[in-house]
Amino acid sequence: MQGVVQQxxxxxxxxxxxxxxxxxxxxxxxxxxxxxxxxxxxAMFSTFIAWELISxxxxxxxxxxxxxxxxSIAGGFLIERVVIRPVEKAxxxxxxxxxLGLFFVVNGLAGLIWSYVIKxxxxxxxxxxxxxxxxxxxxxxxxxxxxxxxxxxxxILYAFFQFTKLGLAMRAAALYPETSRLLGVRTSQMLGLGWxxxxxxxxxxxxxxxxxxxxxxNMMQPVLLYAFAAAVLGGVENPVGAVVGGxxxxxxxxxxxxxxxxxxxxxxxxxxxxxxxxxxxxxxxxLGRAHxxxx
Amino acid sequence: xxxxxxxxxxxxxxxxxxxxxxxxxxEEGSIVALLxxxxxxxxxxxxxxxxxxxxTGGNVLFDDRVINLRSPEDVARMGIAxxxxxxxxxxxxxxxxxxxxxxxxxxxxxxxxxxxxRMVGYFPWLGRRxxxxxxxxxxxxxxxxxxxxxxxxxxxxxxxxxxxxxxAPLVVRDIYRIIETINREEKTTIxxxxxxxxxxxxxxxxxxxxxxxxxxxxGSASDLANQESIRKSYLGY
Numbered sequence: 001m002q003g004v005v006q007q008x009x010x011x012x013x014x015x016x017x018x019x020x021x022x023x024x025x026x027x028x029x030x031x032x033x034x035x036x037x038x039x040x041x042x043a044m045f046s047t048f049i050a051w052e053l054i055s056x057x058x059x060x061x062x063x064x065x066x067x068x069x070x071x072s073i074a075g076g077f078l079i080e081r082v083v084i085r086p087v088e089k090a091x092x093x094x095x096x097x098x099x100l101g102l103f104f105v106v107n108g109l110a111g112l113i114w115s116y117v118i119k120x121x122x123x124x125x126x127x128x129x130x131x132x133x134x135x136x137x138x139x140x141x142x143x144x145x146x147x148x149x150x151x152x153x154x155x156i157l158y159a160f161f162q163f164t165k166l167g168l169a170m171r172a173a174a175l176y177p178e179t180s181r182l183l184g185v186r187t188s189q190m191l192g193l194g195w196x197x198x199x200x201x202x203x204x205x206x207x208x209x210x211x212x213x214x215x216x217x218n219m220m221q222p223v224l225l226y227a228f229a230a231a232v233l234g235g236v237e238n239p240v241g242a243v244v245g246g247x248x249x250x251x252x253x254x255x256x257x258x259x260x261x262x263x264x265x266x267x268x269x270x271x272x273x274x275x276x277x278x279x280x281x282x283x284x285x286x287l288g289r290a291h292x293x294x295x
Numbered sequence: 296x297x298x299x300x301x302x303x304x305x306x307x308x309x310x311x312x313x314x315x316x317x318x319x320x321x322e323e324g325s326i327v328a329l330l331x332x333x334x335x336x337x338x339x340x341x342x343x344x345x346x347x348x349x350x351t352g353g354n355v356l357f358d359d360r361v362i363n364l365r366s367p368e369d370v371a372r373m374g375i376a377x378x379x380x381x382x383x384x385x386x387x388x389x390x391x392x393x394x395x396x397x398x399x400x401x402x403x404x405x406x407x408x409x410x411x412x413r414m415v416g417y418f419p420w421l422g423r424r425x426x427x428x429x430x431x432x433x434x435x436x437x438x439x440x441x442x443x444x445x446x447x448x449x450x451x452x453x454x455x456x457x458x459x460x461x462x463a464p465l466v467v468r469d470i471y472r473i474i475e476t477i478n479r480e481e482k483t484t485i486x487x488x489x490x491x492x493x494x495x496x497x498x499x500x501x502x503x504x505x506x507x508x509x510x511x512x513x514g515s516a517s518d519l520a521n522q523e524s525i526r527k528s529y530l531g532y
Contacts, residue, residue, distance in 0.1 A: 175387055175388075176385050178379070179384075180385075182371055182376075183400070183444070184371035
């Protein structure tokens, strides 16, 4: 029993990473109805920037964390303005194809700058490596950090969209672009900001997974698949759904990996199975409405 | 000099021409009604002003400036509030969020706050139901919300597209009373598109009848309403 609980906790921790990347996917999906295939690679690139700040510039971990998020937001905005803007009004499939191209560009660029040799990435300092025992269950503090960060991230985004004027305008622009323009909202810029936010959220997922998976240009590819699964499972337009989906996928994978013999090697396939199963059984996801026409 | 003036405006949807040279001055402080049958080009005329349809010729002047090439968001920022066909309700947002979006381009926080109160003065239910999601409002309420949202911009000109569409006669009367009040108290210039000619002529100062993309008849609202031949051949009552 304790073993199961332990697996659930560690599943929640990696699930938090899937959740934050899924959150990034949802942010863009809501405004363009297109999944950003480059989301994982952008997160990976952000993580390399953090690595550069920590290991080369020797900045404090948390300062590097904050700066990376800020740089990523600016970078995401810039990418939208330069690469996506020309296809903003094109059908979602066109946008998806452009993000696929972006995937390879960002991946290649990271390989060019930082090489494909894996690098260690530090976890958050101030957390002892030794796990603590909660009611007989040993829990890694780093795992707790992951889970808490994910929930905090969701909380910050919720507050931003619910309580700020800019957040409100971004929601309006995503849902009702034509009326929003008549009210003076520069909807095109709002798309750019959405990409910026998504890149910032994605950066968090990259920096959280890097201590576990090591840092290399291909590290986010499985994470992206699980994030797709999480987003689809939760309802691809629903941020809360993305986080719930992320945690669920994390726990499911942890349990399957431990208790189904030989399943560890088939983890990626399970991600796909989840996506297909959800699309067949409940296309709207757990918390979404069912009109998932274009994925 | 008119505050808003269209001269020989042509507009098209793709290759289909919808306006064949519309000329229409809107004097500051007035209510102007643009009447006509379905598909005559009423909505397109408003869209030509707010920049949501491609203009292929002519000029739109606002406050002595040519605004032909402005984007819809820039036209709004200049002080032209367009309440579109179907009211443009931000359906999944709350009543209050709809109003806030109306004031999106304004930077005078205190003034916006005062205007919230003013809107609640016009429509007391707005305050009581501020947290209600707009999609749950009735058609008449959505129309009032759309007008209030447009006023939050503190516009110099308000473009109203068929405010009576789909509403019960009593609700239409209420809405038109509000339109008159706004024009009188706020000095807001109003260009009104309407199929319901009799109601529109009741409040308008001047009226234009559009037929297949051209202005066919123009005159003071009372003249048009009193000329039986015009009423019968163009306005259908």
